[in-house]
Amino acid sequence: MKLDERHLVQLAAVVQAGGVTEGAALIGMTQPAVSRTLSMLEKRLGEALFVKGRRPLQPTPLGRALAEHGQAMLLASRKASELVESFHHGRGGLVRIGGTPFFMDALISGTIAEFQNHYPDVRVDQSYGYLQELQASVIAGRLDLAICPIDIVDEGSGLEFQEILPGRNVVACRSTHPLLIKRRLGGKELLDYPWIAPPPGSPLLADLRSLLLSLGATEIKVRYSGGSLTSAMTYLKSTDALTVLPHGVVFAFRKEKSITALPLNIPHPERALGLLRLADAPRSPAVEKFALHVRQSFDNLRHLIKRHEQAVVWGA
Structure with a gap:
């Protein structure tokens, strides 16, 4: 016998609340609609779901057993609703990020920790790589963001690059x-x-x-x-x-x-550290919040590094 999962959810709500009216309110339904569901379910089963004449409602052994399954479905539904809401507000989800090893270890790992102090339900998967490998992973959809030093993005690559720290x-x-x-x-x-x-x-x-x-x-x-x-x-x-x-x-x-x-100017390529991502790909709210956090963190870091440079007498 196949039972409708929605009927089990309504049964669980009534058992949990101790009454049809209260159970209906718990799941946003009307009392007559839930009463019809319980009556129809009893007729189909050929068994009573509640002990007659008891207030608050007391489930029969079969009613209690079926309500336990409905309760699991009710909890799963609520968790799914919370997950969707959390996703839309950027409070949950997955951020897949890759980057060059030295920058990831020295600067980005701390930035990830700061971000997750504010958004503990966002999972961050980090990997390492250099420019060509990172570009390929972003284009293939294996990474949401890459953080790496780069001089110029090839025209027609479908990628966009946002500088977060000038190269030196x-x-x-x-x-x-x-x-x-x-x-x-x-x-x-x-x-x-x-x-x-x-x-x-x-x-x-x-x-x-x-x-x-x-x-x-x-x-x-x-x-x-x-x-x-x-x-x-x-x-x-x-x-x-x-x-x-x-x-x-x-x-x-x-x-x-x-x-x-060493207080010595040395030659180095015109290269900047930045965020690399697909230009037109759908972006999850969690990825957008993380990217914003990185940019804001590096805005502050840029000023601190500039002051640090000015405190050192660089040689010619």
């Missing part, structure tokens, strides 16, 4: 590095020290090569390569090695006072 590279070192005590720092002196190379595929690797070539190096004296941001920072703090990093990443470690930037 620095030479990073430990805060007690011998080069920091020199009164006038020349670029050639950087060649006396070993280097940490960024992971393969990172645009920072090309930046490092360009820097060393501009200083006249014929080969790169790399002592350590391919590590994560955490491992590179740990290595940097314990040695006299140098590496090229975005200034925003070095800035993120300023409170630890173990890593700093």
Whole structure:
């Protein structure tokens, strides 16, 4: 015998409320409509659903058992309604985000934490990648947003890019590095020290090569390569090695006072960190709220980094 799920929901509401009128109000129906449903259900089952003459209504064993199934449906329906409302207001849902490893670990992970303090029911799935891989994932619909450094978006790609932080590279070192005590720092002196190379595929690797070539190096004296941001920072703090990093990443470690930037301007490509996404794709409210949160967070960060730069006397 197949039963109508809506009838079981109405039965559950009446059992829960203890009366037909109260149960009907609980699910937004009229008392006559619910009474007709219960009468029809009893006739179909050939069994009473409530003990006659009891007030408040007392379900029979069969009525109670069927009401338990209806209660599960009622709860599922309410949760679904809450989920839809939460989705429309951006308080729930899924945000799939990918980005370049150093930026994600140094800057974006903290931004995600701040966002979820305000929207704890939004799930964020994070992954790593570099520009080509991230572009492919966004175009294929595997990512809602990518956060990565980029110089220009190809025309006709269907992608849009919003800058959140201007690009600037620095030479990073430990805060007690011998080069920091020199009164006038020349670029050639950087060649006396070993280097940490960024992971393969990172645009920072090309930046490092360009820097060393501009200083006249014929080969790169790399002592350590391919590590994560955490491992590179740990290595940097314990040695006299140098590496090229975005200034925003070095800035993120300023409170630890173990890593700093050499007061030296270095060449770097015209590249900015920003949000990459499909231009015309449907956008969920949660993704829009997250993107807005990232932009606002980086607006504040941009001013802090600018003040930090002005507090350092950069060399020529």
